[in-house]
Amino acid sequence: MGELNVHGVRVPISYGEVSEEIWSALKTGRYEANEARRIPRAIRPGDRVLELGAGLGVITSIIAAIDDVRVWSFEADPQTVQLAKRVIDLNCNGNVDLSNGILAAGPPRKISFYQRADFWMSSGFVEQGPYERVIEITSRNVDAFIGKHGINVLVMDVEGAELELLQNAELPGIERVFLELHDHLYGLAGVQAITTAMARRGLIYDPRGSSGPCVLYSVDDGEREFDAEIAHAT
Numbered sequence: 001m002g003e004l005n006v007h008g009v010r011v012p013i014s015y016g017e018v019s020e021e022i023w024s025a026l027k028t029g030r031y032e033a034n035e036a037r038r039i040p041r042a043i044r045p046g047d048r049v050l051e052l053g054a055g056l057g058v059i060t061s062i063i064a065a066i067d068d069v070r071v072w073s074f075e076a077d078p079q080t081v082q083l084a085k086r087v088i089d090l091n092c093n094g095n096v097d098l099s100n101g102i103l104a105a106g107p108p109r110k111i112s113f114y115q116r117a118d119f120w121m122s123s124g125f126v127e128q129g130p131y132e133r134v135i136e137i138t139s140r141n142v143d144a145f146i147g148k149h150g151i152n153v154l155v156m157d158v159e160g161a162e163l164e165l166l167q168n169a170e171l172p173g174i175e176r177v178f179l180e181l182h183d184h185l186y187g188l189a190g191v192q193a194i195t196t197a198m199a200r201r202g203l204i205y206d207p208r209g210s211s212g213p214c215v216l217y218s219v220d221d222g223e224r225e226f227d228a229e230i231a232h233a234t
Contacts, residue, residue, distance in 0.1 A: 001013070001014050002014040002015065004026050004027065006026055006029065006031055006032075006058050007029070007031075007032070007033070007036040007058060007062065008062070009057075009058045009061045009062060009087065009091055010087070010090050011026060011056065011058065011087055012086050012087065012090055013056070013083060013086070013087075017083065018056075018083070018119070019118045019119075021118050022118055022119065022120065026056075031056075031058065032058055032059055032157075034211055034212060034213075034214045035157070035180065036058065036059065036062055037211070038178070038209050038210070038211050038214050038216070039059055039062055039063060039178060039209075040062070040066070041208055041209035041216065042153065042155070042176055042178035042209045042216050043063050043066050043069060043155075043176075043178075044066070045066060045067035045068050045069065046067070046068045046069070047066070047069050047070075047153045048069075048070050048072075048149060048150050048151050048152050048153070049063055049069060049070065049071045049072070049151065049152075049153045049154075049155060050071075050072050050073075050074075050103075050142075050145065050146060050149070050151045050153070050154050050155070051063065051071060051072070051073040051074065051155040051156075052074050052102075052103055052142075052154070052155070052156045052157070052158050052161075053074070053075065053076075053156060053157035053158040054073040054074065054075035054080075054081070054084045054098060055075065055080065055084065055119070055120065055157065056080065056083055056084050056087055057073070057083075057084035057085070057086075057087035057088045057091075057098070058087065059155070059157070060073045060084065060087075060092070060096055060098070061087060061088060061091035061092055061096075063155065064088075064091070064092040064093070064095050064096050065091075065092075069095060071092075071095060071096045071097070072096075072097045072099075072145070072149060072151070073088075073098045073099070074098075074099050074100075074101050074103055075098070075099075075100060076100070076101065076102050076113050076122070076135075076158075077100075077113070077115055077119050077122050078100050078135070079115075079119070080119045080122075081098065081099075081100040084098060101137060101139075101140060102137050102140070102161075103139065103140050103141070103142040103165075104139040104140075104141070104142060104161070104164070104165055105141075105142055105164065105165050105167075105168035105169035106141065107141060108138050108139050108140060108141065109138070109139055110136050110137070110138055110139075111124055111136070111137050111139050112124060112126070112134050112135075112136060113134065113135045113136075113137050114126055114128065114131035114133075114134055115131060115132050115133050115134070116129065116130070116131045116132060117132060120159075121159070122159065123158075123159035123161065123185075124159070124160070124161055125160050128159070128160075128185065142165060142169050142171075143169055143171065143172060146172055146173065147172050147173070150173070151174065152173055152175045152176070153174070153175060153177075153178070154171065154174050154176070154177045154178070154179075155177075155178045155179070156177070156178070156180070157179065157180045159182055159185070160182040160185035160186060162179050162180075162181070162182070162194065163185075163186050163190045163193065163194060166179075166194050166198065167193060167194070167197045170201075171201055174201070174203070175218065175219050176203070176206075176209075176216060176217065176218045176219070177198065177203055177216070177217045178209060178214070178215070178216045178217075179214075179215060180213050180214050180215075181194070181213040181214075181215055182213070183213070195217075198217040202219055202220070203217035203218060203219060204217060204218060204219070204220055205217060206218040
């Protein structure tokens with residue numbers, strides 16, 4: 001088995017275990033590069049983090065490396081979970097609980113998950129393109145999980161499912177939400193709906209941790225320090 005270094009994370013994956021497109025992104029450092037740069041601004045020491053959409057566990061490992069952080073991570077694709085487990089076992093120090101499944105707003109229900117060769121395109125949207133097979137997964141209630149584990153940060157990369165979840169979940173005790181928007185699936189109206197839903201919960205668009213479709217929403221934590229990187233970008 002080979003091993004790659006992706007954003008400082010050791011990834012024990014060989015050629016042929018992922019699609020050509022994903023292999024190329026891993027080799028060149030394009031894989032989740034924007035998320036890797038921004039996620040440290042969303043997570044603070046001592047946070048209790050729920051991650052929805054673990055992928056290969058690269059972002060999971062970056063989160064878990066922050067002091068005194070505890071992570072509960074979910075990935076819907078059963079094949080990808082096996083790869084992510086390798087990455088997490090190699091990079092993390094027992095502070096990550098990885099599960100195969102889906103958390104959603106409301107009572108448990110059957111969700112059709114469309115598995116694609118490029119696993120980052122696998123989703124609950126049949127219209128997203130050709131798929132290899134469909135998997136029926138029974139969801140778990142996201143609010144109940146947040147409450148049970150005292151989660152205060154939500155990280156999401158769930159290929160469009162964020163729209164329904166963020167519109168309908170209560171998100172008790174959540175101080176920060178970091179997610180990748182998928183406007184190609186729900187348009188700018190969907191982006192506006194997410195921002196409106198976040199505002200109802202006291203979570204405000206936070207430019208300190210946002211870049212393009214990777215967006216951070218935070219509770220208002222008062223006056224902010226001067227950020228040279230953001231100032232330069234503007």
